[in-house]
Amino acid sequence: MFIWIYRVLFLPLWLLTLPGYLLHIRKRGGYRKDFGTRFGRGMEVPAKRAGAKRIWIQAVSLGEMLAIEPLLKALAADERIEIYLTVTTSTGYALAQEKYGELAVGISYFPIDFYPFSARVWDKIDPDVAICAETELWPEHTRQAAKRGVPFLLVNGRLSDRSFKRAMKLRGFFRTILSNTSQVYACSDLDRERYIALGAPAERVSATGNIKVDVTIEPILDAVTRASMRAEMGLSEGFLLLGSSTWPGEEEMLVEALRAIREREPAARLLIVPRHAERRHEIEAMLRERASDLRFHFKSRGVPEGELDILVADTHGELRALTQLSDLAFVGKSLPPHTEGQTPVECGALGAPMVFGSGMSNFRSIREGLLQHGAAREVKDAAEAIEAIVELSQDADARAKMSTGGLAWHAGSRGAVARTAAGVLSWLDR
Structure with a gap:
């Protein structure tokens, strides 16, 4: 019932907030190129290589794109793996194309979390594992993963004090989303406890540390x-x-x-x-x-x-x-x-x-x-x-x-x- 309520309410609420969203992206700039991929249009997704496993990784912005660089390189080093990247912001999209073009088989914007758009992108990417970074828990996205039997993983999961207080007021909402999440790799023991408090099964949450700490700075300037x-x-x-x-x-x-x-x-x-x-x-x-x-x-x-x-x-x-x-x-x-x-x-x-x-x-x-x-x-x-x-x-x-x-x-x-x-x-x- 939850996902159908979400689907019914999404469109009118999205249309209500659309003017503000359009003003925001106009102010930030850089969205003109390939913005249709947010609706699953104009995506160039190559066929999956024989015997390969495809991982779909979503990171919101430039900061998250920089943060996941060590993880991207670690996964790309495995010859079995193909990586498909999506981002939300124009600056993150530009950085992904510049830095990770050779690591990824494709890069596009993350689809708007409405059933027709999300399902279309899922069909095109056809991942074996889906990963989101830090705070990305979208109901339709996680539902598509569960429906298709694809493991959905949240890496570098974190909840600030303010985010946690807000989330606890909607605990039932987040419990449903977390039920579609296969594993949460949390930044710290405190973050792990917070995800469990929101309804994630304890066995599905582990504290693996903050991947941002593993950053390698290149080049070091003389x-x-x-x-x-x-x-x-x-x-x-x-x-x-x-x-x-x-x-x-x-x-x-x-x-x-x-x-x-x-x-x-x-x-x-x-x-x-x-x-x-x-x-x-x-x-x-x-x-x-x-x-x-x-x-x-x-x-x-x-x-x-x-x-x-x-x-x-x-x-x-x-x-x-x-x-x-x-x-x-x-x-x-x-x-x-x-x-x-x-x-x-x-x-x-x-x-x-x-x-x-x-x-x-x-x-x-x-x-x-x-x-x-x-x-x-x-x-x-x-x-x-x-x-x-x-x-x-x-x-x-x-x-x-x-x-x-x-x-x-x-x-x-x-x-x-x-x-x-x-x-x-x-x-x-x-």
Whole structure:
């Protein structure tokens, strides 16, 4: 009964929210190419190779696409396996085509979760195993898997504090979806307990760790390359503060932190990497109001003329390289009112000292590990963040110890990809 109620209600609710959705994709841009694949149209799906097993992997956005890279490579190394990728966002789609074109037999947008579209895509891809990453539990998608007898696996499963509270209010809804889920590979013991609380059978949930921790950063930039990149971006000299995947309100804090640092170090610079590049106009308006006396530039507008005080990297897929240029990073979406946090994994893996707010519920176990290793400083609000940033900007020894701690944390926390890949492969043999 549940799936039929969902099917009946989906279309009117979808039509009701369609104007907002269309406005959203227009604002984000990049959806014109191949958008018909969301309806199962225009898909180029090759016939399955004789004797091969096809795995369909869905990851929502650019961040999830980067996160699953180690798992993709681990699975693709098995000659029996063909991988078909789907994504939801235009930035994730562009990245998937750029990075994984040789690993995957096909790449398209994830179908809208309405019976005709979902069933059409399932018929075309014809997977032997279906995988979703992190929080992707779509009723029609999981129902199609159960109907066809295809194992459906949730990898890197996680539930933030806010998501879990919301989900518990709809526990019956999620219990039904989880009944169609063959296995949940959770990021932590806490996540495992939360999926069980939502109704997943305990034997179907295992804590395999966060695959984001297993990330391998390539390339690692040498000193000459770093200096060259900084010079090209107008950030040649001085202490460089990085705003990593910032959200509204955090850019203002970073500008104030830059001014405070410059009272002691006039050559200090600020590099802002917003989580959503389409916020460039909003950020520009803020800079014109609060930093009109400073030289700022947006990376999407080409090479700057001369030296800068602030660079906004409103581009995609460059955060790992830009992190290597910084002396100290602030991890975004972590100050009030934000509660979930952006990933601090790359900073830890690269030994970049970091500051973040207390709102890191999406990365609870990672946060604890980084703090235990002395790799990060946690603050409660913007004022405390500025104080910590200024203090660390003047203490190279403290930053060096944080860097060592981050590298040690990363080296000791790996292994989730191997455990998750082993679990996925076991389903192919059943």
